Amino acid sequence: MDLSNENVIHIKKNGIQYLQFKKLLEYKDKITHAYSVGLDVDFTETLGEKRKNKALKDYKDLCNAIDLNINNLVKPTQTHTDRIKKVNHEINEVTFNSEEFYKIDGLVTDRTNVILATSNADCILLIFYDPIKNVIANTHSGWKGTLQRISIKTVEKMKKEYDCNPRDIICCICPSIRKCHFEVGYDVKKLFFEEFKDLNEIDEIIEETIPNEKWHIDTVLINKIILKQQGLKEENIIDSNICSVCHKDIIHSYRVEKEGFGRATAIICKKERK
Numbered sequence: 693m694d695l696s697n698e699n700v701i702h703i704k705k706n707g708i709q710y711l712q713f714k715k716l717l718e719y720k721d722k723i724t725h726a727y728s729v730g731l732d733v734d735f736t737e738t739l740g741e742k743r744k745n746k747a748l749k750d751y752k753d754l755c756n757a758i759d760l761n762i763n764n765l766v767k768p769t770q771t772h773t774d775r776i777k778k779v780n781h782e783i784n785e786v787t788f789n790s791e792e793f794y795k796i797d798g799l800v801t802d803r804t805n806v807i808l809a810t811s812n813a814d815c816i817l818l819i820f821y822d823p824i825k826n827v828i829a830n831t832h833s834g835w836k837g838t839l840q841r842i843s844i845k846t847v848e849k850m851k852k853e854y855d856c857n858p859r860d861i862i863c864c865i866c867p868s869i870r871k872c873h874f875e876v877g878y879d880v881k882k883l884f885f886e887e888f889k890d891l892n893e894i895d896e897i898i899e900e901t902i903p904n905e906k907w908h909i910d911t912v913l914i915n916k917i918i919l920k921q922q923g924l925k926e927e928n929i930i931d932s933n934i935c936s937v938c939h940k941d942i943i944h945s946y947r948v949e950k951e952g953f954g955r956a957t958a959i960i961c962k963k964e965r966k
């Protein structure tokens with residue numbers, strides 16, 4: 693199975709698989725990034741030693757594959773908030789779910805050698821890069837994060853902290869559950885309708901598939917639209933176009949795997965200038 697398409701390349705290297713966005717590879721002298729394929733990086737404390745060790749090993753293998761040092765990695769405890777945090781100090785020890793990054797769903801930094809990490813199983817992960825200000829961000833936007841517009845809050849944070857111009861910002865949308873499989877009942881549909889009913893594309897965003905019972909929602913399209921409203925250029929919003937459920941054999945999906953589900957990760961890091 694090869695997931696390569698016009699926007700991403702699927703790399704298989706020494707048994708490790710990952711995706712890279714072609715657009716971000718244009719800046720490979722400045723940044724390094726990847727979205728894991730097949731690895732399981734869930735580091736939740738309650739999962740027990742064995743699972744944690746596997747997560748650590750998989751993170752290490754992925755970092756090694758793209759020439760990064762896992763000791764520089766920071767991953768927040770994602771809890772479907774709309775909070776973005778600036779990483780303004782060195783990371784010298786792998787940092788998973790620490791108190792400093794508790795209940796945080798997005799990270800932003802201009803520091804070199806800090807690996808920003810997020811994880812998902814169906815949720816949207818967004819990798820941001822501003823090549824002018826040389827600032828990176830990495831945000832987890834599940835359906836609850838999308839309702840809270842965390843994608844544009846990331847852009848706002850980049851503006852506020854680093855004076856980024858939205859016109860310069862590139863946003864890459866990792867594999868996630870897509871409209872083809874994101875089926876919801878009335879309560880969730882109502883939340884999306886209330887929040888986004890003013891968008892011209894609302895009929896495309898919410899599609900009734902079983903009358904008065906089931907709806908399919910396009911959370912990726914919502915993010916594309918609100919990012920554009922925020923000032924990002926259409927050509928700088930890059931979609932992997934990959935559905936986690938359609939590719940459940942190699943992309944983790946909570947809806948498919950259910951209890952004990954695995955997680956994939958998106959990582960991005962600015963390189964040390966040599």
Ligand SMILES: [Zn+2]
Pocket residue numbers: 870871872873935936937938
């Ligand atoms: Zn699908």
